[in-house]
Amino acid sequence: MSRAAVKDGEPVPLLDAAVVGGGPAGLSAAIYLARYRRDVAVFDTGHGRSTHHQVNHNYLGFPEGIATVDLRKLAAEQLSRYPHARIVHHLITSVEGDADTGFTLRSQGHVWRARTVLLATGVLDHFPHFPGWREYVGRSMFWCITCDGYENQGRDILVVGHTDLAAAEAMQLHSLTDRVRLLTNSRSDEITEPYRRRLTAAGIPVVHDRLTDVEGSDGRLTAVHTRGGRRLTLQALFSLQGATPETGLARQLGVALGDFGYVAVDSEQKTSVPGVYAAGDLTALHSHQVTAAVHEGAQAASAANYFLHPPELKV
Template identity: 80%
Template structure:
């Protein structure tokens, strides 16, 4: 990001609370930034609340996003998107974590954080998920480099390598079987007191020659983000090239709950084809909306769709065809 652009964004950040903006976007990842760019281009005044956390802040290189033949690091994509957003005076970035939200489309919404408050006519939730990675010293440094969570994102680059799948459910067993189509060196570590893999999936793993180790992680061996081995509490040393964590993720739906937004049975925010939630004037985009399809491409699309729906919602009746 250029120095001038960075300064321009910074000047429009922390004191953005005066008055009521058209839209408040909670989340500064690909979904939120995509929504903000679209809203700004519609001429809407928009606030983006970015805490600097989330999947797009890991070290992962995205090879699926169209237009980048050599892939692009998600942190670089985030920087480019922020630079792009910084060119629109209608958009402002606020580096606060929203802890409370209330209101309605008729009266407007109030967002609160650490003694600050902001008002918005619409709200777009792009709060993402909290991944349940294995925890060991310096585990964060391995995420996106040699510890992954998505076969769609990183399976291809790990063809023929030694892979350790971590998880104790049929979802982990299924991921191990899928990875087995890319390499014949796959093992599964439950990393849990319980082993919930069903007999059916156990037979599939056995038939594929995938060893299941029912034990928990004691420590990891590696350096500079590259794992070399996992040592279990039982003393096993499991050499590996990559670890795929299939221990699940929790959608960040606290704010949705405060607004009374309906959740799907999966626990994710329920949205329609336009990213509308069950509450008028509230939209959701990105990983927080679905159990599957956690992709940057999906997040960018959903952010754009949500922004377009919010923009239409904000038009006065005489500009609407319905």
């Protein structure tokens, strides 16, 4: 058991900061906090976008790109060099308290207390589900044109989604390849007439049907099958079925949410609750990039560090 954890009923040591989420935002925040000599724990369940087979080609300093799982490993190794920081593999199920009395975090059978909380819980992507779907994410099934559009130039692409957002992505991908189709994968087809006209003009067919199974191996899709009996060949699938921000803990703390249910933060990643910060994909509908997550984690950590200073050290 981690030295940061105690069982219910035992005295609970007080952390300076509890970082919930072990992706790029959370790990960046923890490294900054550790370098400020703060006692920090990162709660990592080993799930989330950065655990897929994605290769990031946008991150500065990696000419050949870097797999996000490798970036996590490097960040964890970097954090391990600081004796007052640690990664705790527990799922935090509840959090309560305030900055005056301290925050209490719980997982199954264990309790932690912290002076500040930094939420980096990310989002839950709504990928098409079929047997073995996870092995394809980041290899031939993607969610982000900014991350993976360039590598799919000239390829046979299937966009999956039933809204104008999916139609817009299909139009953007059409600038990279003339082989784009759209599968609604839904009972409803909510693409509005203006977007439908644009798709037609670009020669992008819309298939109103639902995906049932796929063909492929080693993470590489070659075809999908639909409920209506269609077989659609492809080389890459871009899922535009949306994502849900993981705001359960934020709601427990009474943190204000902004448009589309994401956590509202200011320019320093402060939430509406003193002592609570948020960073990464949890904080905005757009700009879900590793570079942005790392920046926001650093910003949140610096704000939390300042918050933790005694009054005589604050300007």
